[in-house]
Amino acid sequence: xxxxxxxxxxxxxxxxxxxxxxxxxxxxxxxxxxxxxxxxxxxxxxxxxxxxxxxxxxxxxxxxxxxxxxxxxxxxxxxxxxxxxxxxxxxxxxxxxxxxxxxxxxxxxxxxxxxxxxxxxxxxxxxxxxxxxxxxxxxxxxxxxxxxxxxxxxxxxxxxxxxxxxxxxxxxxxxxxxxxxxxxxxxxxxxxxxxxxxxxxxxxxxxxxxxxxxxxxxxxxxxxxxxxxxxxxxxxxxxxxxxxxxxxxxxxxxxxxxxxxxxxxxxxxxxxxxxxxxxxxxxxxxxxxxxxxxxxxxxxxxxxxxxxxxxxxxxxx
Amino acid sequence: xxxxxxxxxxxxxxxxxxxxxxxxxxxxxxxxxxxxxxxxxxxxxxxxxxxxxxxxxxxxxxxxxxxxxxxxxxxxxxxxxxxxxxxxxxxxxxxxxxxxxxxxxxxxxxxxxxxxxxxxxxxxxxxxxxxxxxxxxxxxxxxxxxxxxxxxxxxxxxxxxxxxxxxxxxxxxxxxxxxxxxxxxxxxxxxxxxxxxxxxxxxxxxxxxxxxxxxxxxxxxxxxxxxxxxxxxxxxxxxxxxxxxxxxxxxxxxxxxxxxxxxxxxxxxxxxxxxxxxxxx
Numbered sequence: 001x002x003x004x005x006x007x008x009x010x011x012x013x014x015x016x017x018x019x020x021x022x023x024x025x026x027x028x029x030x031x032x033x034x035x036x037x038x039x040x041x042x043x044x045x046x047x048x049x050x051x052x053x054x055x056x057x058x059x060x061x062x063x064x065x066x067x068x069x070x071x072x073x074x075x076x077x078x079x080x081x082x083x084x085x086x087x088x089x090x091x092x093x094x095x096x097x098x099x100x101x102x103x104x105x106x107x108x109x110x111x112x113x114x115x116x117x118x119x120x121x122x123x124x125x126x127x128x129x130x131x132x133x134x135x136x137x138x139x140x141x142x143x144x145x146x147x148x149x150x151x152x153x154x155x156x157x158x159x160x161x162x163x164x165x166x167x168x169x170x171x172x173x174x175x176x177x178x179x180x181x182x183x184x185x186x187x188x189x190x191x192x193x194x195x196x197x198x199x200x201x202x203x204x205x206x207x208x209x210x211x212x213x214x215x216x217x218x219x220x221x222x223x224x225x226x227x228x229x230x231x232x233x234x235x236x237x238x239x240x241x242x243x244x245x246x247x248x249x250x251x252x253x254x255x256x257x258x259x260x261x262x263x264x265x266x267x268x269x270x271x272x273x274x275x276x277x278x279x280x281x282x283x284x285x286x287x288x289x290x291x292x293x294x295x296x297x298x299x300x301x302x303x304x305x306x307x308x309x310x311x312x313x314x315x316x317x
Numbered sequence: 318x319x320x321x322x323x324x325x326x327x328x329x330x331x332x333x334x335x336x337x338x339x340x341x342x343x344x345x346x347x348x349x350x351x352x353x354x355x356x357x358x359x360x361x362x363x364x365x366x367x368x369x370x371x372x373x374x375x376x377x378x379x380x381x382x383x384x385x386x387x388x389x390x391x392x393x394x395x396x397x398x399x400x401x402x403x404x405x406x407x408x409x410x411x412x413x414x415x416x417x418x419x420x421x422x423x424x425x426x427x428x429x430x431x432x433x434x435x436x437x438x439x440x441x442x443x444x445x446x447x448x449x450x451x452x453x454x455x456x457x458x459x460x461x462x463x464x465x466x467x468x469x470x471x472x473x474x475x476x477x478x479x480x481x482x483x484x485x486x487x488x489x490x491x492x493x494x495x496x497x498x499x500x501x502x503x504x505x506x507x508x509x510x511x512x513x514x515x516x517x518x519x520x521x522x523x524x525x526x527x528x529x530x531x532x533x534x535x536x537x538x539x540x541x542x543x544x545x546x547x548x549x550x551x552x553x554x555x556x557x558x559x560x561x562x563x564x565x566x567x568x569x570x571x572x573x574x575x576x577x578x579x580x581x582x583x584x585x586x587x588x589x590x591x592x593x594x595x596x597x598x
Contacts, residue, residue, distance in 0.1 A: 031454070055450070058484075060477035063443045067481070070383075070447020073432050074375050074455050078447075093437050094474070098444055102424050102434045 004191070004210055006174035010147035012204075013111040013168050017042025018147075019154025020079060020109075024050045027077065030158055033068055034081045035061045040170075041081035041111050061086045065094035069104040077158055078106050084113035084167055085126040088133055099163050100136040106164075107157050108133075113143075113167045114254035115282070115299055116204055116292035125287040125295075131259025133165040134232040140185060141232040143167040143253075143261075145206035147175040149229060152183035160185055167203065169254075171292045174207045177227075188235035190242070194222030197310045198242040201252040202228045202261050205280065205301060209252050212306035223310055231261050236268055243275055248313040252280035252306050254296070276316035278309035319363050319537045326594040327399060328358040328533065332564045333591045334395035334408055334598065340584040342412040345420070348574035349466065350392035352497050352559035356464070356530050357396040364540045366459060369401035372429035380459045381448055383433060385441020386466035386495065387421040388576065394418050397430040398598070405598040439472025441465060442492060446482050449490045460547050464493045468500030471509055476521075482552040483522025490552045491543045492523075495530065497561040499572040514556055523554045530557035565590055 023030045024046050032046050033055045047054040057064040061082055068078035080087065087110035088095070099106045110129065117125045134141045142157065142164065144150040150168045157164045177189075191206070192213055201209035206227045213223040224242050228235065243249050249269070251262035262279040269275060282299045296302045331354045339345035361367070365380035384393050391411065398405040403417075410416035417426040421436030433444045445463035452459060469475065482490060494514070498505045505511060518525045524546055528539035536557070543553050561575070562568030565587040568579075579587055 052454070055485075057481065058477075060481065062439075062474040063446075063477035063481055066440050066443020066474065066478065067447035067450070069433060070444035070449075071451045073381070073444075073448045074377060074451035074457070076451050076454065094440060094443075097434050097437045098440050104433070 004176040006176050008175055009172035010175045011170060011172050012144060012147055012150040013040070013170060014042050015144070015147035015150030016109055016111065016154050016166070016168055017045060019151040021045045021049065023155055023158050024053065027158060029075055029077050030079065031055065031071060031076045032079045032081065033057055033064050035059055035064050035086065037082050040083070041109070043081050061091045062094050065091045066098050068106045069098040069102060072104045072106060079109050080106065081109050081111070083124060084110035084129045085124055088129040088165070089126060092132060096136060100139050103138065104163060105161055107166060108164065109154070109166045111168055112170045114169060114204065115287045115295040115301065116169050116171045116254060118171065118292045118295065119289050121289040122286040127256045127282050127287065128259065129167060130231055130253070130255050130261065134264065138162060139232065140164040140230070141167070142185065142230050143203040144229045145203055145227055146173060146177050148179050148181060149177045149183065152181050153229065156183040156185060169204060173204055176207065186230045186233040186235055188238040189227040189229065190238070191225040191227055192223065194224040195245055196222045197224070197314050198246045198249045199223050199225045199252060199306060199310060200228050200239060200249060200261065200265055201225065202231060204254050205252040208303045209306055211303040212310065215303070215307050216310055221310065221314065228261060231264060234264050234268060239265065239268060240273055243269065243273055248276045248317050250278045250280060250306060250309045250313050254301055255281055257281040257283055276313050278313045280305050280309050321534050321537065324358050324362055324533050324537070327362055328354045329592045330595040331358055331392060331395045331399065333588060333593055335391040336565065336579060336584060336587045337597065338391045338394070338408055338411040339578045341409065343578045344412050345391055345578060346388040346576045347391065347579070348499065348561040348568055348572070349386065349389040349495065349497065351565060351568060352561045352563045353389055353392050353464065353495055353530065354564065355533050355536055356493065356557060357392050359533065359537050359540055360462060361396050361400045363537055364544065365462065369429070372402060374432060376432070377455065378457055378459055381432065381461045383441045383445045383448070383461070383463040384422060385435055385463055386438060386469050387435030390418070390420065390422050393422060399595065402430040403428065408598045438469045439474040442475055442478040445490060445492070446478055446487050449487050452489055460489050460491055460544065462491050462493070464495060467494055467496045467498060467511060468505050468508070470494065470511055479518065479521040479523065486550050487552050488550050489547050491547065491555065492552065493555040493557050495559055496556050497559045499561045499575060501572065501575050503572055518554045522551060524551040526553065526555045528555055528557050530559035531563050
């Protein structure tokens with residue numbers, strides 16, 4: 001199988017910060033709002049270069065979402081920045097009414113998503129955000145896999161008219177996608193071809209899926225790994241094409257099994273092409289404090305879990 | 318000079334529209350709508366610079382209005398129709414299937430004049446602040462108006478927004494609070510008293526004004542004075558005393574008519590008290 005080179009570990013949130021800075025230079029309508037987490041979201045460079053287009057909202061996320069919605073009236077493209085927990089669950093009704101139902105062109109940018117937030121523990125490790133956001137009519141949900149892709153996604157969503165949820169994270173992880181990639185919303189990226197099992201991964205688990213595919217290859221199993229960076233709209237065509245070849249599928253995400261990528265895939269397959277599916281994700285549980293890799297392993301989101309899920313899916317064919 | 322007599326005539330027709338709309342579908346919120354009829358008429362027919370014939374979302378170089386307490390949609394719909402945003406005949410579709418006049422205002426069905434959905438309370442001030450800050454970025458010197466209910470001030474987000482606007486000097490913003498002292502479960506004073514509202518807003522850095530929202534002469538004067546105070550660092554809030562149900566005697570004096578519709582007999586009684594000045598829709 002094709003191998004992917006890690007060009008050096010980097011955090012996806014820095015990809016967001018870099019993309020936002022470039023957007024600031026390219027599009028004067030791009031404005032940024034932050035709820036007292038400018039450093040954590042890597043928005044400092046934008047703030048320094050564009051102080052008149054950066055809005056410090058303070059610790060008041062509900063107000064931030066409403067202000068962002070209002071700022072679109074008159075043509076601005078607001079990017080809000082805070083942790084994923086405070087970007088979704090805390091402000092769900094504000095997003096629902098003032099942004100989604102109102103069809104506002106707001107980009108909700110969320111860092112520290114999932115277990116890999118690490119030591120801060122379950123209060124901050126939201127594992128429900130993909131589900132919350134994908135249920136809102138018209139909301140686009142994107143979870144890029146590395147620094148380069150997060151930067152490309154940040155830039156791409158500015159050109160899309162409508163509300164977007166962009167999810168990324170805190171830890172340094174392998175950076176392996178092309179630096180000059182064209183990010184297409186809703187277009188899955190096939191990373192390896194295989195005939196035995198399809199692995200659909202999103203976010204930080206894409207690299208884990210590639211590691212799993214390498215282990216499976218040693219066992220003579222060919223896995224087709226697809227990077228589902230956009231959970232909504234889902235790339236139905238790419239998924240069905242692969243699954244029709246492999247006849248089984250594993251979904252992998254740093255999220256609750258309930259309501260995440262896996263459920264979107266299951267819905268697609270149940271309606272079109274039912275095959276055995278295994279879920280890699282958190283099984284109806286809160287997280288806890290620990291190192292990111294320890295947490296991924298403990299909560300069933302590690303490389304080993306993807307390997308075992310693939311083997312189970314193949315056995316069920 | 319404002320033609321106060323003419324504004325009062327428009328307000329009377331607006332009140333007729335409100336009770337007829339709510340009666341027709343046996344659903345809606347007449348009490349607060351009647352109480353705020355004078356405010357809406359003053360705003361749209363006298364105070365704001367706006368262009369109903371060239372409605373667009375961005376409203377550049379126009380004054381903008383946001384309704385945070387979206388349940389008083391009947392008064393807004395009547396005002397928008399009577400000032401030219403859409404045909405008054407469409408008022409007959411209020412709360413009916415396939416209507417642009419949803420129970421609570423929304424942009425979703427494309428009704429001219431509406432810039433954001435409201436209904437879930439406490440969100441309008443934040444949106445108005447955002448629109449006001451965009452006006453500043455765009456060097457647009459017009460103002461942003463927003464109306465909230467007094468009961469609505471029990472929502473925490475209002476105070477997040479109040480701190481922000483005071484702290485960040487959003488001085489192209491004129492908020493109005495409909496102080497009718499009524500909410501669904503009773504008087505605001507009893508359900509959860511807001512205490513000294515003037516002192517609260519002042520403490521948050523706002524320029525506070527007070528007016529009688531059912532005295533057209535005084536109301537127009539206050540709104541004009543508020544406009545003259547924009548651009549001077551502080552956001553402005555008008556504490557506007559109104560009577561819920563104003564204009565229909567049996568709807569006044571209690572919170573009962575917050576969200577119920579008059580029956581046929583009550584409609585006739587109400588219409589008897591409200592002069593038809595512009596022709597019913």
